[in-house]
């Protein structure tokens with residue numbers, strides 16, 4: 469059963485229901501499925517949505533990512549939406565707004581006759597403009613409490629990474645492991661900061677890097693597919709699933725290293741604390757600036773969502789809940 473009102477909620481399977489006809493980031497029997505960005509926990513049930521929904525909505529960059537990741541969405545079901553290009557779908561207006569997270573990431577705005585609702589999806593600060601004037605805001609709070617507060621910015625993490633690369637590359641290759649989107653952003657950021665060593669990467673990572681480089685408007689030059697031959701002075705980017713022991717220096721990009729911007733794990737292995745998500749403090753700042761009438765914290769994807777909701781109610785005086793009420797077994 470479709471809810472009859474124009475509201476916003478998070479279902480037990482991670483589906484974000486927005487208005488009457490829109491669902492984002494997981495499956496629900498609704499005509500319009502939004503993919504906010506190409507991370508696996510936001511592409512849930514996509515094949516079923518492709519079969520059953522009228523349209524799949526995403527930014528052009530996200531559609532390109534989806535294609536590389538093996539999601540074939542028929543031409544007739546694709547509704548490419550640039551940022552700030554509202555589209556009328558039946559009696560609702562749907563709009564995507566930029567979210568700084570990975571290339572192509574979007575926030576979603578749905579305006580119906582009686583109310584206006586929005587969903588941040590994953591985002592980081594600065595660089596994500598809060599959705600204002602909402603009745604209900606669904607927010608991602610990956611780091612939902614102060615115990616998960618990082619005490620440094622991504623600039624510190626990048627500086628630490630560059631330092632590890634500069635030192636490590638004298639001894640052999642430097643391997644950098646991370647997830648799709650983050651790897652490509654880091655490649656662009658390293659080039660922006662003048663890191664000139666050759667870049668190698670697995671084939672999918674290279675394809676995504678070319679798309680991301682166009683999105684960021686900054687070229688990632690001297691990038692080739694890693695074929696198994698370990699160059700002496702190269703930075704080799706591999707998907708996190710390909711982490712294994714090899715000669716050289718190893719860097720794991722993780723948002724869960726809370727000790728320092730970079731922490732040595734063993735002799736030649738480092739964690740670099742580079743996150744794609746707003747800190748707890750930044751989540752609260754977002755809500756304060758957005759100032760919606762009501763907040764729903766996504767408890768399907770976030771940690772400590774109930775704490776976040778309580779904190780928002782207490783500190784900001786805004787009605788807040790965490791949904792779904794109980795997290796299902798993954």
Ligand SMILES: [Zn+2]
Nearest residue numbers: 505507569590
């Ligand atoms: Zn994400």
